[in-house]
Amino acid sequence: MNADLISKRTRNAFREILVGWTLAEITTEFDNEGFSADLDHAPSVDGQRRTRVEQLYHRIDFSDPRHVSRLLEVYQTVVATTRNYNSETAQTLLDHLHRDGVDTSGTSFKVPLRGHSSLQPLGAVAKIFTADQLQTQIARINASIETDPALAIGTAKELVETTCKTILADLGEAHGSLDLGDLVKATTKALKLVPDGVPNEAKGAEAIKKTLRSLGATVAGLGEMRNFYGSGHGQDGRARGLTPRHARLAVGAASTLAMFLFETHHARGS
Structure with a gap:
């Protein structure tokens, strides 16, 4: 099994930011990139918003660069939105991505390359x-x-x-x-x-x-x-x-x- 390109630590950090969004906003942002929630998945987390994010994550293959590339589009919007009201928190999210090897310097976030x-x-x-x-x-x-x-x-x-x-x-x-x-x-x-x-x-x-x-x-x-x-x-x-x-x-x-x-x-x- 291939290793995840986006770590669980980073995914959890973004999930906690999305707790401040409405369910409709969360669903729409992921839907924009072709992701749908697995509503049958019952994650061991508290709250409707955390649950929805985990249901969306459940259908993402974090080792597949194609899935991760689309997820990074979602994350880029989350970072931009967060920066509008809390630049320090936005930077913390970027730090998580940088630790995973994501390039955030260009107009779009780039999938980290893990060598064969x-x-x-x-x-x-x-x-x-x-x-x-x-x-x-x-x-x-x-x-x-x-x-x-x-x-x-x-x-x-x-x-x-x-x-x-x-x-x-x-x-x-x-x-x-x-x-x-x-x-x-x-x-x-x-x-x-x-x-x-x-x-x-x-x-x-x-x-x-x-x-x-x-x-x-x-x-x-x-x-x-x-x-x-x-x-x-x-x-x-x-x-x-x-x-x-x-x-x-x-x-x-x-x-x-x-x-x-x-x-x-x-x-x-x-």
Whole structure:
């Protein structure tokens, strides 16, 4: 289960401000953003207004950026209304949002970006290797998994390619214009994948190579699928594109492969 993008502390803070609104005002503001109350939900809170807010919250997926984006429209109105009579309280609400990572500096509040968990350690490695291109790709993936899965998948493929080329360049190996599969093969060949002296060393290395090739093939396969679901060629109006779950599969495979290659490279003392 994904983590909530808006914390319970923040939700409760806004709920307590909404206690000062009428039931009609509360319902209308949420309805403006497409939210309706679950009237069958019986929360353990006191008062009609608190109950109504919790019934509205009950139908919101706080881990879904699309739901949270609409909720932030509600919260932005609450902050603006509160500022008219109590600027300190409005600032307290903003402080709660800032703690959750919400950007309130623009004309609309922005959903906090939580990076794909498997990319976080890879980001640290990118800094060590001063691989700016890799950092750019990680940021692009994090920003597009939910909103543009095809872009995230394509970038995941580029991330593996960049990883292989970075390691090969570090080892003084030429990589030319190899495709993804050949890049992974060349990189695994350049890296000694198991320590010296391990029993059945050759068999162990081959098993690892098969696993890495499979991860690379997963990323490449999803990249090829992206072309079939692309926006070109006047597709059927009912055609559906790749979804965030496909993007998470590609990103998971790409980051696992990239991290293993980088860690192996580091373990070799390079």
